[in-house]
Amino acid sequence: MRRKAMQRRRQAQLGTAWYSKGKAALRLAKARPWLGKAKQGIAQQRHSTAKRSFVLQGKAVAWQCLARRRQSNGKTTKMKTLKIKLTFTEEVLGTCSANPEVHREFIASKSPDAATIEDEVAAVGVEGVVEKTMTVFPKWEGQPFFYDYQIKGFFKDSCGALARVPDTRSNKLKAYKKVIDGLIFPKPRKIEIVLPEGETLGNCQRPLRAQTAQGERIALANSETIPVGSFILFEVLLMDDGHEKLVEEWLNYGRFKGLGQWRNSGKGRFEWTEQ
Secondary structure (H helix, E strand, C coil): CHHHHHHHHHHHHHHHHHHHHHHHHHHHHHHCHHHCHHHHHHHHHHHHHHHHHHHHHHHHHHHHHHHHHHHHCCCCCCCEEEEEEEEECCCEECCEECCHHHHHHHHHHHCCCHHHHHHHHHHHCCCCCCCCCCEECCEECCEEEEEHHHHHHHHHHHHHHHCCCCCCCHHHCCCHHHHHHHHEEEECCEEEEECCCCCCCEEEEEEEEEEECCEEEEEEEEEEEECCCCEEEEEEEECCHHHHHHHHHHHHHHHCCCCCCCHHHCCCCEEEEEC
């Protein structure tokens, strides 16, 4: 570190010297027009090169001073945990297949290890009376819940949309998926859904339209739902507390596009508060 600092100081000194010499040569060339255009051009080039080097070195020194000032002011990054409560203002549709075999093959097989696959398949645990084509909520001891990765998915979806909006924090965040995957961690693994007193799970049926080579196709979709007024409590661990405002921006976006299936229709919208 000391050697690099000495090198930067020496470069800055050389930049200052070259700038002074180039400026003097340019002044001399202008004062003596009989030297010819070729020598004037060489002097101009030396002056421009020295000036550019001097400016770059000056910026480097300025950034170094700013970094030292921030450290002296105690502005260092640190971890932070946010305690969040989401209250749903629209019903939320389930996303898991009610058929354990379909879930195993097409969804849970994307998990990184076999233990996770078995856990997710067991969590679906549907009864025989439930339609195999219905999408449901995973359940733990009869209580529906969200997985932590669904919250991460919401963060990515929100950031991707807000990145197109000027003057937002998401618009300035580069490689946002890597940031969310590596630095932002919702917990616990299973986030319990608390239903309003006296309310039970419902279902939502709607048509799905698609344009295909054979023409327009229409299918029916059926999903398990949780009622309006349900809420979840969870924490968000931030490896860098500088991302707190970003998370708040994404949660605010939940008023327009929320969690679960059929989000584009307004399902799954929520309001949030910090506990």
